[in-house]
Amino acid sequence: MTVIQEKSPSIVIRGMSKTFLEDTSETVYVLKDVDLTIKHGEFYILLGPSGCGKSTLLNIIGGFLDKTDGQLDIHRANSNHDSNRGFIFQSADSVLFPWLTVEENVEFGLKMKKIPLAERKRIVQSYIELAGLSGHHHKFPSEISGGMKQRVQLARVLANNPDILLMDEPFGALDAMTRRTMQKELIRIWQETNKTVIFVTHDIQEALMLGQRIGIMSVGPSSKITSMYEIDLPYPRKITSPDFNHYYEIVQSHFD
Ligand SMILES: Nc1ncnc2c1ncn2[C@@H]1O[C@H](COP(=O)(O)OP(=O)(O)OP(=O)(O)O)[C@@H](O)[C@H]1O
Ligand SMILES: [Mg+2]
Known part of the structure; x- marks a missing residue:
């Protein structure tokens, strides 16, 4: 087992661009010259207005879309992790199998990987507990x-x-x-699992509840990360605290 290099980069993006071909056959830069380094175990927020290219950037990092130009390197944390990237979508409806129970849905990927039954059940049980689903495992979506x-x-x-x-x-x-409940739960799960998280939102309050760092994307086309903030507040964060408000005003000023 390799030791996790605390603060070593998990994702490095340099001068990355993404173009789409419009109906008019014109090439449009959705992303242009994006630079971003995310550390292992970091909770990073991509914040920006609707249509600026947040999903496009996340999909490139996730391997669902190809970049047009530039550099994208993903470094493994350690050999303890089985897979590289896991993607959570806005709506679970399109990704959960309606004919499988909660437990069977969680088990699905492990079955595909042919993990032996006893180990599979143990893993499923632990993540059902971690996600606060105990007692619901036999229900359907x-x-x-x-x-x-x-x-x-x-x-x-x-x-x-x-x-x-x-x-x-x-x-x-x-x-x-x-x-609000899910935000608190996600922080708890992130603290228990030490994952690197990249979380997309256009909600400033959500960004400030969750992120250690917030990258603000400019309005597209040719969007990039124009400002970065370290949010030096302990978890769980309180929306009503003066410090929270202080950060809120700073971040909000980008969208006035
Ligand atoms: N496959 C595609 N072909 C052409 N243009 C696209 C394609 N996918 C996205 N775009 C354009 O790229 C821009 C960024 O889209 P994207 O979905 O990444 O924005 P977003 O920041 O995630 O927006 P939202 O907050 O609404 O989810 C938009 O102008 C969109 O129309
Ligand atoms: Mg989006």
């Missing part, structure tokens, strides 16, 4: 709430033991109270 479905999605991704969690507005479709 149609029988649980939106917040619970996101917990299942998270448990399923975590069961594959990825190095890096890529989360694209995962709580965007939840009501405000459930979102």
Whole structure:
């Protein structure tokens, strides 16, 4: 086993660009000259207005899209992690199998990898507990709430033991109270698992509740990360605290 190099880079992006071909056959730069270094175990927020290219950037990091230009390096943390990247989508509905129970959904990837039954059950049980799903393992997705479905999605991704969690507005479709609960839960899970997390949001409050660092993306086209903030506040964070408010005003000023 290699020892995790604390603070060593997990992801390095240099001068990266992404173009799409418009209907008019014109080439449009969605991302241009993006520079970003994310450390192992860091909780990093990509914050930006709708349409600026957050999902495009996350999808490139996740390997779902090819970059057009520049450098993207993903470094493994250590050999303890089985897979490189796990992706959490905004809606669990499109990714959970409706004909499988909560438990079977979490188990799915492990079955595909032919992990022996006893070990599989042990792993599934531990992530069901970690995600706060105990007692719900025999339910089907149609029988649980939106917040619970996101917990299942998270448990399923975590069961594959990825190095890096890529989360694209995962709580965007939840009501405000459930979102708050899920934010707290995610911080707890991140602290217990030491994953590197890249979390996309356009909600400043959410960014400040979660992130150790926040990268602000400019309005597209040719979007890039124009400002970066270290949020030096302990967890769990309080929305009502003066320090929180102080950061809020600074970040908000970018969008006035
Ligand atoms: N496959 C594609 N072909 C052409 N243009 C695309 C494609 N995918 C995204 N775009 C364009 O790239 C830009 C960035 O889109 P993206 O989905 O990354 O933004 P976003 O910041 O995630 O927005 P939102 O907050 O609404 O999710 C948009 O103008 C979008 O229309
Ligand atoms: Mg998006």
